[in-house]
Amino acid sequence: MSNTTSTPPAVALSGLRKHYGAVAAVDGVDLVIRPGEVVALLGPNGAGKSTTIDMILGLTAPDAGQVRVLGRSPAAAVREGAIGAMLQNGTLLDDLTVGETVRLVASLHRHPMPVERALRRAGAEDLAHRRANRLSGGQSQRVRFAIALVSDPELLVLDEPTAAMDPATRRDFWKAMYEDTAGGRTVLFATHYLEEAEEYADRVVLMNGGRIAADGSVAEVRAAAGGRTIRAVIPGTDEAALRVLPAVTSCAFRGARAEIASADSDATLRALIERFPAARDIEVAAAGLESAFLSLTAETESAR
Amino acid sequence: MNLTYARIELKRAFRNPRFMIFAFVFPVFLFLLQTNVFITDGDPGKATATGVIMVNMLAFGVFFAAMSNGGRLATERAAGWQRQLRLTPLTGRGYMFGKGLTGLLLGVPVLVAVPVLAVLANGVELDAAQWTRILVGTWLGAIPFVLLGMLIGQLARPDTLQPLNMGLSLVMGFLGGMWIPVDTMPTWMQQVAPILPSYWLMQPGRGAITGDLSRSLGLTAAVLAAWAIVLGGLVIWRYRKDAARA
Numbered sequence: 057m058s059n060t061t062s063t064p065p066a067v068a069l070s071g072l073r074k075h076y077g078a079v080a081a082v083d084g085v086d087l088v089i090r091p092g093e094v095v096a097l098l099g100p101n102g103a104g105k106s107t108t109i110d111m112i113l114g115l116t117a118p119d120a121g122q123v124r125v126l127g128r129s130p131a132a133a134v135r136e137g138a139i140g141a142m143l144q145n146g147t148l149l150d151d152l153t154v155g156e157t158v159r160l161v162a163s164l165h166r167h168p169m170p171v172e173r174a175l176r177r178a179g180a181e182d183l184a185h186r187r188a189n190r191l192s193g194g195q196s197q198r199v200r201f202a203i204a205l206v207s208d209p210e211l212l213v214l215d216e217p218t219a220a221m222d223p224a225t226r227r228d229f230w231k232a233m234y235e236d237t238a239g240g241r242t243v244l245f246a247t248h249y250l251e252e253a254e255e256y257a258d259r260v261v262l263m264n265g266g267r268i269a270a271d272g273s274v275a276e277v278r279a280a281a282g283g284r285t286i287r288a289v290i291p292g293t294d295e296a297a298l299r300v301l302p303a304v305t306s307c308a309f310r311g312a313r314a315e316i317a318s319a320d321s322d323a324t325l326r327a328l329i330e331r332f333p334a335a336r337d338i339e340v341a342a343a344g345l346e347s348a349f350l351s352l353t354a355e356t357e358s359a360r
Numbered sequence: 361m362n363l364t365y366a367r368i369e370l371k372r373a374f375r376n377p378r379f380m381i382f383a384f385v386f387p388v389f390l391f392l393l394q395t396n397v398f399i400t401d402g403d404p405g406k407a408t409a410t411g412v413i414m415v416n417m418l419a420f421g422v423f424f425a426a427m428s429n430g431g432r433l434a435t436e437r438a439a440g441w442q443r444q445l446r447l448t449p450l451t452g453r454g455y456m457f458g459k460g461l462t463g464l465l466l467g468v469p470v471l472v473a474v475p476v477l478a479v480l481a482n483g484v485e486l487d488a489a490q491w492t493r494i495l496v497g498t499w500l501g502a503i504p505f506v507l508l509g510m511l512i513g514q515l516a517r518p519d520t521l522q523p524l525n526m527g528l529s530l531v532m533g534f535l536g537g538m539w540i541p542v543d544t545m546p547t548w549m550q551q552v553a554p555i556l557p558s559y560w561l562m563q564p565g566r567g568a569i570t571g572d573l574s575r576s577l578g579l580t581a582a583v584l585a586a587w588a589i590v591l592g593g594l595v596i597w598r599y600r601k602d603a604a605r606a
Contacts, residue, residue, distance in 0.1 A: 115446060135449045143447075146440040151372045163364035164448040203444065 064127030066091045066211050066242035067112055072121035074107050081107040083266030085121070089244060091210070094237060096257035097246040098349065104266040105246040106144055109215050112244070113141055126210055133211070137165040140209035142200045142217050144246075148188035154199050155184035158206055165207040178202035179232045194225035201229070205236065212237070214245040218252065230256050250349055262349065278342055284321035287339040290314050290332050301327045313337070365450075369462045372432075379428045379466070382529075387421035387470050388477065390539070395482055407484070408570050412541050414478045415494060415565030420538040421470030422502040423558060427525050429463035430509020434521045437514075452603055456510070456595070463506035464499065471495055490568040493577075497564025501580075504557055504587035507595050514598045532558035542573050557587045 067089040074082040082104040089095050097105050110116035111123050114130030125133040133139050148157055158175060162168035175181040178201040188196065197217060204212060214233075218226040226249075234256065237243050247253060253260050253274065260277045262270040270277045289312050290298070298307045303320035318324040321340050328335060373379050394413045399406050436442050445455060475495070478484040486494070516524050533539040535549065536558030542550055550573070553559040563580040566573075 113447060115443060134447055137449065139447065141447050143440060143443055146444055149372065149436070149439065149441055151375050152368065156368055156371070160365060160368045161444075161448060163362055163368075164445070164450045166449060207448070 063091055064124065065089060066093070066126060067244065068122075068124040069108070069112070070122050072108065072111060072123065073119045074104075074111060074116065075119055080266050082111070082118075085263075085266070085268055087261060087268065087271070089242060091126075091242050092240045093259055094243045094257050095245070095259045095261055096253035097244060097261050097263060098248065098250065098253050099246075099263035099269075100248065103263040105263055106215055107266075108263070109141075109213055109244070109246060113139060113213060137167060137207035138210045139213060140204035140207055140211070141213040142197070142204045142215060144215040144219070146200060148191070148196055148199060150187065150189040152188060153184065154180060154186050154188065154191070154202075157188060157199065158202050161203050162206045167208065168206050169208040171206065174202045174206040177205055177232065177236050179228060193220035194222065194229070197221060197225075197229065198232070201232070210242060212241050212243045214243065216246050216248070218247065218249065226252070275342075284318055285341050286316040286318055286321055286324060286328070287313050287337075287341070288316075288328070288335045289337045290328070290335045292334065293332055297331075298328075301331070365458065366462065366465075369458065370465060373425075373429065373462070373466050376428070379425070383421055383425040383428055383466065384470055384473065386424070387417040388473055390420070391417040391474050391477065392481070408572075409541075410478065410482050410484055411486070411569035412543065412566060414474055414482075414484065415498070415562050415569060416538050416541060417474050418471055418494070418498045418565060419501075419558065419561040420533065421474065422467035422498055423505050423532060423538065423561065424529065425466035425470065426463045426502055426505035427509040427512070427529065429459065429466050429506065430511070430513035431516075431521050431525060433459060433510055433513025434516050435518050438518050452599065456599060459510055459513075460506055463509060464502060467499060467502050471499060486568070493568040494565040497568070497577075497580075498561065501561045501564055501584050504584055504591050505561065507588060507591035508557075511591055511595050511598065514595065514602065532556055537562060557584070560584050560587070 065088045067087065069085050069087040072082055072085040073080070085104070085108060097108070099105050107116060111118050112125060112130060114123075114134055123130055126138050128136075128138075130139070148154075152160070155171065155175070158171045162171050162174070168174075172181065172184075175184055178198045180195070180198040180202050183191065183195055183199060186195075188199070191199065197220060201214075201217065204214070217233075218229055221229060230252065233243070245252075245257075257274065259272065260270070260274055261268055262277060293314070295307050295309065295314075298304065298314055298316055301316070302323045303318045304316055304324055305319055306317045308315050316324060316328075325338070325340065391413060394417075395410050398413075399409050403409065442455070446452070475484075475491070512521065512524060512528075535553060536556040537545065537553050538558055538561075542553060542559070542562075545553065560575075560580055560583045563575045564577060567575065567577055567580070
């Protein structure tokens with residue numbers, strides 16, 4: 057992370073702001089994505105993910121701050137075909153076949169990859185002769201993935217690419233994405249499926265209220281949100297008694313089992329066993345990204 | 361804009377049944393119908409009347425091609441396709457220029473079919489100068505309508521587009537004299553018709569056929585050019601507004 061090379065970052069955002077009327081959609085974002093990273097942009101609806109992405113793509117001009125993509129302005133990067141993107145809510149043209157659609161986009165780029173290769177990489181080669189209005193939600197997303205790939209971009213930006221997909225299609229999609237990025241493409245994807253971020257991203261950037269709430273590897277983001285969950289059957293106690301144990305951030309009962317979130321599970325556990333020697337069936341687990349997500353977004357919410 | 365892109369754009373239009381019906385089948389059919397119903401064989405004005413109807417249908421064909429071409433702007437914007445294209449090296453200007461060009465090219469099939477039919481089925485005989493004036497005049501005269509179609513495409517949503525285009529076609533078609541010849545209009549309508557640009561779209565061709573109720577080529581060119589400048593200005597204004605909002 058510390059060694060700086062002459063290669064410019066794939067994405068560099070500094071002091072980025074965008075207001076819509078009185079609403080600050082993006083409220084001071086600084087972010088550097090290095091070439092080859094696969095980054096998940098997480099956050100609840102309205103967190104500013106799509107606005108941030110639109111500014112990276114040059115579709116929206118920031119009110120303040122700077123966007124550099126591969127050391128250039130977004131417009132310059134787009135002109136060179138260095139950015140491929142799947143936009144949210146995009147549809148295809150009903151009166152064209154899939155093959156024609158991808159060929160049309162390819163024809164506009166200077167150094168496109170062969171249309172067949174883009175379709176194959178996106179897992180859409182068998183759809184080439186199909187009209188766009190005859191595609192399922194998952195199929196049309198794959199075609200849009202092929203459109204994003206056809207310029208052979210260095211940076212791939214996917215705004216909630218799997219939103220319309222069932223779980224099986226979603227897995228296929230990510231498999232295709234993963235195979236493609238083995239070649240070293242940088243990927244930034246927005247999602248609100250936490251498991252997608254956990255499974256496919258090297259790095260998670262969590263946004264809330266237009267700001268970055270957490271940024272790091274999946275493990276780091278989890279740790280930032282308080283680390284571990286302790287589950288145990290603890291006879292003769294209640295929530296209040298458990299809450300005063302060291303390092304406990306929250307506590308709840310699921311039936312007979314207590315579920316204790318802790319910032320320092322070792323300290324909590326020592327105290328727990330000392331005070332409640334009857335505690336049994338003890339389990340210590342890393343908190344899922346889900347609970348990290350909830351606690352971090354709650355934190356930034358209350359800090360505002 | 362390149363060849364592949366232009367070819368695919370044209371292909372899209374020809375696949376659209378509505379486009380084919382209104383911009384091609386309908387003018388051809390109306391030409392055959394009107395020349396068979398309104399003109400009898402012994403009529404001394406037969407050649408002129410046939411020529412006038414032919415010119416009217418050419419105007420109608422290029423008019424509808426232009427409107428339908430512009431309508432695709434609205435669908436492409438609503439589908440998010442314009443945003444997708446903004447992620448390619450195609451500039452907004454290139455996109456609009458391409459749309460203008462396809463709007464003109466889509467008028468070509470009717471400009472070929474109706475005259476061929478007029479010659480073969482109706483025995484229309486004109487010299488090269490007359491044909492040139494009719495075909496080139498009507499084709500270039502389509503420019504303000506291509507711009508009008510694009511303007512509507514920029515302003516309308518896909519669901520408001522159909523009624524808007526239909527209403528406009530009715531007004532331009534009937535009052536402008538494309539569907540009923542100016543010759544058969546009552547005097548007050550003949551006086552009102554020149555307000556509409558569609559009246560002037562028929563004038564280059566009509567002037568080649570008959571001097572009756574025709575305007576000079578210079579005046580016609582000036583009026584159509586004025587419409588093109590006004591509508592082109594509005595298209596550019598709207599385009600800038602759209603681009604600034606993004």
